[in-house]
Amino acid sequence: MxxxxxxxxxxxxxxxxxxxxxxxxxxxxxxxxxxxxxxxxxxxxxxxxxxxxxxxxxxxxxxxxxxxxVERIAGYIESDQCVNACGVDRSFVGISSDAFLAPQFTASLCSPACYQNCPNIVDLYFNLAAGEGVYLPAVCEKQKSNPRRAMLALLSSGGGAAPGPVATDSADFVADAPAPSFSDFVADAPAPAPAFF
Structure with missing residues (x-):
């Protein structure tokens, strides 16, 4: 008993x-x-x-x-489906942009399964990339055509990083809009947040 x-x-x-x-x-x-x-x-x-x-x-x-x-989301636990699709690990300690140094991570993050369906993870890494002076939508666009060039842009963007973005109106970012050119990888101003929310 x-x-x-x-x-x-x-x-x-x-x-x-x-x-x-x-x-x-x-x-x-x-x-x-x-x-x-x-x-x-x-x-x-x-x-x-x-x-x-x-x-x-x-x-x-x-x-x-x-x-x-996090603007627009509260009381949320990420799904296992998104964790797997985005190539992240629940045993990550802290919040860091170091994951961008692994080409397979960037490929997973930019994959349609992650980028179009997992706004919480994309928002986190969008802001981490912006903190490094990199515009994530442009990296993902470059990832589709030339993954090595996307990695080179990430690695060369260190140093003079712009501050992370402040969440803006979701209308400021259109997912189907043409990506900025390769020279636009380094941000001169904070980039708008993705319009997932």
Whole structure:
């Protein structure tokens, strides 16, 4: 009888965590670490996975609320489908543009399965790219025709990076509009956010 009570309690706890996420009440600090990365708290701030050393010196992970605010999305946990389509990993620690250095990541991010269907992940990397002075839609356009040239543009854009963009009206970006020329990869001004939301 004690084991059935324990099982019932475990199922109740698991169901309540699932129900909390589906109802839109997302608190980063209460998320399991395997759902933390690419989640957005109900407050509109991104959740980030962080690591620390416990008292025994072992590396452990925890989910924290970052200061990065996402316009138009709150209380959202990214789907496994988008995580897979975009080539990201829920075990990413922190938020970084380092992923752009892997050509296969840029190819996954720019793929139609990700770029057209996963606005949360695209928005995150759009802003990270802009922080490096790179316009993500142009990189994705270049990725279609010449992946090596797109990677070269990313690598050469470091240094004089423009500040990250501030979310603007979604009408400022049209997905079917012609991409800027190769020389427009380095941003002189913040780029508009993708119109996914």
């Amino acid at each position: 004690a084991s059935s009570t324990k099982l019932s309690f475990t199922l109740f706890f698991a169901f309540s965590m699932f129900l909390q996420g589906t109802l839109g009440e997302v608190i980063c600090e209460t998320l399991p670490t395997n759902l933390c990365s690419f989640a957005i708290a109900s407050s509109g701030k991104r959740c980030v996975l962080e690591n620390y050393r416990n008292q025994e010196g072992k590396l452990e992970y925890t989910c924290k609320t970052s200061e990065v605010v």
